Amino acid sequence: MKDLTDDQKERSANLKGMGCSRKRVEDARFTQGKGNYVDDIKLPGMLHGDFVRSPYAHARIKSIDVSKAMALDGVVAVLTAADLAPLSLHWMPTLAGDKQMVLADGKVLFQGQEVAFVVAKNRFIAADAVELVEVDYEELPVIVDPFEALQSDVVLREDIADKKEGAHGPRKHHNHIFTWEVGQEAETNDVISNADVVATETVYYHRTHPCPLETCGSVASMDKVNGKLTVWGTFQAPHVVRTVASLLSGIEEHNIRVISPDIGGGFGNKVGVYPGYVCSIVASIVTGVPVKWIEDRMENLMSTSFARDYWMTGKIAATKEGKITGLHCHVTADHGAFDACADPTKFPAGFMNICTGSYDIPTAYLAVDGVYTNKAPGGVAYRCSFRVTEAVYFIERMIEVLAIELNMDAAELRRINFIKKEQFPYQSALGWEYDSGDYHTAWDKALKAVDYEGLRKEQADRIEAFKRGETRSLMGIGLSFFTEIVGAGPVKNCDILGMGMFDSCEIRIHPTGSAIARLGTISQGQGHATTFAQILASEIGLPADSITIEEGDTDTAPYGLGTYGSRSTPVAGAATAMAGRKIRAKAQMIAAYLLEVHDNDVEWDIDRFVVKGAPERFKTMKEIAYAAYNQAIPGVEPGLEAVSYYDPPNMTYPFGAYVCVMDIDVDTGVQTIRKFYALDDCGTRINPMIIEGQVHGGLTEALAVALGQEIAYDKMGNVKTGTFMDFFLPTAWEVPNYITDHTVTPSPHHPIGAKGVGESPHVGGVPCFSNAVNDAFRAFGLRHTHMPHDHWRIWQTANKLGLHG
Amino acid sequence: MSNKMHINLTVNGEAHEFLAEPRELLIYTLRERLNITGPHIGCETSHCGACTVTLNGKSVKACTMFIAQANGADVTTIEGIGSPDNLHVLQKSFREHHGLQCGYCTPGMITRASKLLEENPNPTEEEVRFGMAGNMCRCTGYQNIVKSILAAASEMNAAKEAAE
Ligand code: FES
Ligand code: FES
Numbered sequence: 001m002k003d004l005t006d007d008q009k010e011r012s013a014n015l016k017g018m019g020c021s022r023k024r025v026e027d028a029r030f031t032q033g034k035g036n037y038v039d040d041i042k043l044p045g046m047l048h049g050d051f052v053r054s055p056y057a058h059a060r061i062k063s064i065d066v067s068k069a070m071a072l073d074g075v076v077a078v079l080t081a082a083d084l085a086p087l088s089l090h091w092m093p094t095l096a097g098d099k100q101m102v103l104a105d106g107k108v109l110f111q112g113q114e115v116a117f118v119v120a121k122n123r124f125i126a127a128d129a130v131e132l133v134e135v136d137y138e139e140l141p142v143i144v145d146p147f148e149a150l151q152s153d154v155v156l157r158e159d160i161a162d163k164k165e166g167a168h169g170p171r172k173h174h175n176h177i178f179t180w181e182v183g184q185e186a187e188t189n190d191v192i193s194n195a196d197v198v199a200t201e202t203v204y205y206h207r208t209h210p211c212p213l214e215t216c217g218s219v220a221s222m223d224k225v226n227g228k229l230t231v232w233g234t235f236q237a238p239h240v241v242r243t244v245a246s247l248l249s250g251i252e253e254h255n256i257r258v259i260s261p262d263i264g265g266g267f268g269n270k271v272g273v274y275p276g277y278v279c280s281i282v283a284s285i286v287t288g289v290p291v292k293w294i295e296d297r298m299e300n301l302m303s304t305s306f307a308r309d310y311w312m313t314g315k316i317a318a319t320k321e322g323k324i325t326g327l328h329c330h331v332t333a334d335h336g337a338f339d340a341c342a343d344p345t346k347f348p349a350g351f352m353n354i355c356t357g358s359y360d361i362p363t364a365y366l367a368v369d370g371v372y373t374n375k376a377p378g379g380v381a382y383r384c385s386f387r388v389t390e391a392v393y394f395i396e397r398m399i400e401v402l403a404i405e406l407n408m409d410a411a412e413l414r415r416i417n418f419i420k421k422e423q424f425p426y427q428s429a430l431g432w433e434y435d436s437g438d439y440h441t442a443w444d445k446a447l448k449a450v451d452y453e454g455l456r457k458e459q460a461d462r463i464e465a466f467k468r469g470e471t472r473s474l475m476g477i478g479l480s481f482f483t484e485i486v487g488a489g490p491v492k493n494c495d496i497l498g499m500g501m502f503d504s505c506e507i508r509i510h511p512t513g514s515a516i517a518r519l520g521t522i523s524q525g526q527g528h529a530t531t532f533a534q535i536l537a538s539e540i541g542l543p544a545d546s547i548t549i550e551e552g553d554t555d556t557a558p559y560g561l562g563t564y565g566s567r568s569t570p571v572a573g574a575a576t577a578m579a580g581r582k583i584r585a586k587a588q589m590i591a592a593y594l595l596e597v598h599d600n601d602v603e604w605d606i607d608r609f610v611v612k613g614a615p616e617r618f619k620t621m622k623e624i625a626y627a628a629y630n631q632a633i634p635g636v637e638p639g640l641e642a643v644s645y646y647d648p649p650n651m652t653y654p655f656g657a658y659v660c661v662m663d664i665d666v667d668t669g670v671q672t673i674r675k676f677y678a679l680d681d682c683g684t685r686i687n688p689m690i691i692e693g694q695v696h697g698g699l700t701e702a703l704a705v706a707l708g709q710e711i712a713y714d715k716m717g718n719v720k721t722g723t724f725m726d727f728f729l730p731t732a733w734e735v736p737n738y739i740t741d742h743t744v745t746p747s748p749h750h751p752i753g754a755k756g757v758g759e760s761p762h763v764g765g766v767p768c769f770s771n772a773v774n775d776a777f778r779a780f781g782l783r784h785t786h787m788p789h790d791h792w793r794i795w796q797t798a799n800k801l802g803l804h805g
Numbered sequence: 806m807s808n809k810m811h812i813n814l815t816v817n818g819e820a821h822e823f824l825a826e827p828r829e830l831l832i833y834t835l836r837e838r839l840n841i842t843g844p845h846i847g848c849e850t851s852h853c854g855a856c857t858v859t860l861n862g863k864s865v866k867a868c869t870m871f872i873a874q875a876n877g878a879d880v881t882t883i884e885g886i887g888s889p890d891n892l893h894v895l896q897k898s899f900r901e902h903h904g905l906q907c908g909y910c911t912p913g914m915i916t917r918a919s920k921l922l923e924e925n926p927n928p929t930e931e932e933v934r935f936g937m938a939g940n941m942c943r944c945t946g947y948q949n950i951v952k953s954i955l956a957a958a959s960e961m962n963a964a965k966e967a968a969e
Contacts, residue, residue: 027900030908031915032892033843033883040842122837124829213847213855213909213943264845264909265943297848525907525944693903696946724852724941732947733938 011606016545017538018752021689024530026523035262038217041232043290046219047076049280050126051299052116052133054108057144057374057717058156059137061104061115069118069132074125076287078133079117079279081105089282092248095272095496096348097167098177098339099159100377102275107140109156109337110376111717112302117279119291142717146311146334146371149175156337156372167339168348168370177339177370182353182430188365191326195317199405203397204786205390207309207334207375207711209301210382211729212524214264216304217294218277220284228255229284233277235260235552236270237562238522240496242554244273245281260552266524267701268380269305271342271564276304298722305342306375306711307382309334312394316402324402324417327361327429329394331368333379339370341379342564343386344494344501350386351485353430357395358439358483358655359417364429374717383701383762385486385565392482396767400479400774401783409456410775411447414481415440425748432485434653435747435755437681442743443481446657446679449741452477455661463779472667478660478772482764486756487570487652496561502647503571504558505579507536509640511629513622514546517579520560521572522552526758527690528568532576534686535752539580540587541607541621558643566654566756569686570747575646577751582642586628590640591619593633652747652755656680658764662772666803669795671707671773678764679741683755692740695761699738702765704730706773708790728790777801812876816841817885827873831865832856834872835882843883843912847941854940857913858882864920866939883912886919894957894964895919904953906944914940918954926962930955 004012016022029035066078081103084090091099104115116133120126143149143156155161155174164171168178192198218233229251235241238258246253263270280293295304311332317325333349335341343350349368356364381387399417403410418439419426426434459475466474491500504520517536521528529549537544551557560572584604591609592599595617602609610618619627627633628640661675678695685691708728712720721727746753766787773789774782780801785793798804809824816839825834830849835841835858847853849868856868859881887893895915898904905911914937921928921936928936933954934947942950 023900024903026908027905028889030905030911031883031896031899032887032889033841033912035908035911037842037845037909039836039846042837042840123833124826211943213853213907213941214845215847263907264847265907267943297850527906689903693906693945693949696948697906697944698946700946701943723850724848725850729853729941729943731938731941732934732951735947737948738946 008606015537015541015543015607016534018534018684018686020687022530022534022544022687024527026527026529037214037262037264038219038232038234039294041219041261043219043221046290046292047119047121047287048123048126049117049119049283049291049293050123050130051114052118052130052135053299054104054111054113054115056108056137056139057111057142058109058140060107060140062136062138064116065134066116068134069129072125072129072132074121075118075129076121077119077283078129079103079283084282089248089278092273092278094338094340096339096341096343097345100338100340102278110374111719112299112376114275117283119283119287142374142715144373144375144713144715144717146332146373149371149373156374175372177335177372178348180348180368181366183365184363185365188326188328188363191363192315192317192328195325196320197405198315198317199398199402200315201398201401201784202311202313203394203784205308205310205312205393206787207306208382208705208709209306209711209727210267210269210380211301211727212265212267212269215295215297215300216270216274216276218280219290219292220281221290222284222288224288228257229281230257230259231281232259232261234263234270236266236522236524236564238552238554239520239559240499240562241273243499244497248278249281258554260522263522263524266564267383268307268564271380272305272340272378274304297724301711301722301727302719303376305378305380306336307380308390310390312390314394314398316398318402318406322406322408322413322416324359324361326363327356329355329366333368333370334373334375335370335379336373336375336377338377340377342381344488344496346493347386350381350388352387352391354388354432354483354485355391355395356428356430357392358419358481360419360423361429366430375713381565383698384759385484385488388484389763389766392763393767393770396480396482396771397784400771404778404783410479411452415443418443433650434483435650435749436745437483437653437655438743438745439481439655442655442657442679442681445741445743446659446677450659450675450677472665474664474666474776476662476664476772476776478662478768478775480658480764480768480771482760483653483655484566484760484763485651485653486566486759487648488565488567489651490649491647499561500647501561502645503560503567503575504643504645505572505575506558506643507579507583507641509583509625509628511626513542513625515542516548516550517576518550518557519572519576520558521563521568524563526568526694531686531690532573535573535576536580539577540583566759569754569756570652570750571646571648573754574648574751575644578646579642579644582644583640586640587621587624589636590624590627590633594619594627649749652683652750654680654682654755654757654760656760656764658768660768660772662776664773664776664794666798669791669798671789671794673736675739676736677739677741678761679743680757680760681743681745682757682760683744683746683750684753685742685744686754691757694758695740696738698759698761699765700730700735702762703735703769704728706766706769706787706789708788710788810873810876812872814875815879817881825872827871829872830868831870831872831875832867835867841882841884845909845912847909852941854917855910855913857917857940859916859920864917883916886916893919894960895954898953898957898960902949902953902956904945904950910940910942914942914950922958922961926958928958
């Protein structure tokens with residue numbers, strides 16, 4: 001590429017396009033308290049809905065008496081399954097091909113399940129009325145353990161008890177949902193039985209919850225005069241909600257308008273369709289006035305979308321020298337009462353088959369068994385692409401266990417097994433085609449940055465000092481190298497409820513040279529209004545400050561599958577670039593006409609078309625925009641607009657190398673993070689400031705999950721972690737400063753080479769924190785201990801290893 | 806016959822007078838009665854700080870205070886901290902240092918931080934982290950929030966020095 005002249009540099013800087021840390025346009029309203037979140041919406045005559053929820057994890061409902069609640073002044077309606085049944089809305093389909101109760105139909109299957117929906121004049125009256133609804137329950141045996149569920153005679157899902165076939169093939173037992181197999185079973189078993197070394201371990205990734213600061217909610221408004229239904233809500237995928245609402249309600253899709261206003265964080269929690277949304281819609285249809293439903297925090301943690309709960313058993317085979325030859329993985333996946341995973345249809349365990357990680361593993365086999373238990377339904381991707389955090393945690397723990405088995409350094413073991421730069425595009429044993437990567441360079445850069453050898457030496461000294469009784473503190477060095485798989489996805493194999501997972505962008509250039517672009521995605525803090533304008537500025541040569549980005553209103557935005565799984569930049573970002581290129585192609589014709597030369601005689605120069613060889617003759621995009629609306633150009637339609645629907649040819653594969661240095665007080669179990677270094681490669685970088693912010697946030701959510709955050713149940717199916725008293729959310733006090741770094745390996749198939757970043761730090765962070773804890777005790781014989789590594793569990797580990805004297 | 810109480814409340818300099826059930830929570834008074842929706846609700850159990858306001862000169866979590874307890878009080882919310890033409894240094898600083906993402910925690914964060922800097926105009930990083938520990942953020946990992954507050958502190962101090 002030619003060096004830019006000073007004039008070009010200045011023009012380029014004025015655009016605030018890709019690569020600069022443009023300040024966010026969203027911030028003005030948020031810093032002044034002028035955001036517009038769903039609970040801020042207030043409509044004339046609006047009523048409030050609230051749920052009666054089950055106190056039991058498994059019980060038959062003998063009767064529901066709503067008379068006392070209905071008698072309370074200010075109560076307008078109380079809905080039960082019996083009221084929804086005539087409309088066939090007492091059950092609804094889940095995104096995973098199962099169905100789920102909207103309101104309890106005959107029995108309840110988890111604590112916190114929705115039993116009745118009270119609609120009242122305000123939320124205080126609604127809460128009072130919830131207390132007055134009398135439900136007579138008969139308790140049934142509770143199963144919270146997925147292994148027990150597969151043995152038990154107790155039938156959880158009576159509605160499908162004798163169905164031998166589910167949405168994903170045969171069912172082996174009345175509490176079994178599916179078996180999903182990928183890879184070569186016989187070959188893998190063969191490799192394992194003939195290997196020099198085999199490491200075996202069971203790794204449990206505990207149940208947790210995405211827990212955005214804003215809970216889920218909706219406001220539904222049925223306008224009976226015009227036959228139009230408008231629904232505002234915390235939707236990460238508003239178009240999908242519109243389609244589902246239409247299919248369920250029978251209202252034609254053009255008469256439904258779904259709006260995602262500002263969203264207070266999503267992290268996967270707001271992908272699913274929840275009973276609250278459905279009930280607010282039904283209640284508005286029944287009462288003819290707007291109905292608001294906002295869940296409280298306890299309801300959020302108990303009912304809408306948990307994440308993980310994967311029991312993963314692995315066998316990893318290698319030569320004596322440490323070259324991995326095969327990987328076997330079996331997962332028992334606890335989906336709770338209904339299979340309400342939010343995965344692409346053909347992937348009942350998401351992209352768990354990315355579990356060969358960043359390594360060149362020639363033979364592999366994965367089997368996942370989904371199981372019903374008396375726990376909340378779901379299985380969403382919490383700040384990761386579908387089940388990728390589980391996969392990466394699994395392989396990054398298996399690598400560490402193998403290193404122990406081989407008595408090798410875990411950094412070296414990774415290095416000799418990385419997929420090499422020249423092997424890309426790389427075909428993995430479990431079916432993916434990795435687009436690009438340079439793992440060795442990233443790894444070496446990371447290890448050098450933290451002085452890895454120095455750290456190991458310090459650790460060895462510490463162990464000696466500990467043995468001599470001079471310190472009670474141990475040091476853990478956590479390593480992780482991850483490959484994400486994001487940007488779902490190619491329509492040929494990725495769909496949600498039959499909708500292909502493309503995304504879209506529509507651009508209108510205004511006559512005076514500003515523009516609006518609308519997308520099928522929706523920001524929940526990622527800063528789309530800032531970054532998508534940067535992509536466009538670079539593509540169409542108008543300043544980012546002159547481009548409005550709008551998302552989330554299905555009446556105006558083109559159809560898209562929404563924002564989750566780091567898909568916005570890989571898919572909608574690509575659509576944005578492609579739509580921008582269509583604009584530019586038309587602009588070229590207009591410029592050539594104005595300059596009275598042939599189309600091919602002009603060339604693009606940052607913000608203008610110039611006549612080749614005569615740079616003083618040019619038309620800027622601003623001039624071209626004006627001409628598009630005021631000149632009659634032969635053969636060219638007036639106006640300057642474009643739309644692009646982008647079907648990605650492949651996923652993108654961001655990667656990264658993380659190192660965590662942790663000190664652990666053996667007597668209290670307290671862990672202190674001394675250093676955390678994160679190198680991310682997300683391909684082309686659109687806004688470094690925003691990338692860095694995403695990394696900080698993702699790492700902190702990883703810290704939470706690895707070091708304490710969990711949705712725990714007792715044997716009776718009671719949720720033990722239903723408030724922020726018990727559910728760990730780190731504060732500023734518990735969180736370190738992170739060191740961020742990067743390499744850049746563009747995606748070869750993406751129009752601007754970007755891969756997506758929002759979820760990488762979570763995916764790579766969880767194993768890194770966990771590996772640090774495990775590593776601290778490696779010298780004392782620990783192979784593996786389960787997360788979350790809170791102080792109590794770390795203390796127990798130290799105690800079991802006999803370190804308390 | 807009602808059990809309503811006669812309440813006087815000053816919010817962002819404006820006096821309000823109304824009848825309310827004593828159990829009405831201050832956050833709902835602000836958000837639903839007075840349409841001041843800057844303060845948010847994240848937990849209703851005093852943990853997250855999304856609802857933070859300044860009440861009679863102290864940082865208070867509005868989700869767990871009955872309106873009966875707030876009778877006669879002087880309340881400042883994010884809406885009273887700065888105006889579009891006259892932003893508070895913290896409001897600029899949070900934008901400058903990318904101290905927010907989804908924005909849901911931001912009104913509470915800035916309201917709390919403004920009080921913190923009044924109480925301690927020259928805090929260390931550790932003091933900021935401790936002083937902000939009652940406000941949770943799920944998006945930013947706090948690093949840039951801390952940076953925004955420290956930067957605002959030095960800017961406010963520099964301005965004070967220049968004025969002296
Ligand atoms: S809503 Fe008040 S502290 Fe969370
Ligand atoms: S910016 Fe989203 S919770 Fe803080």
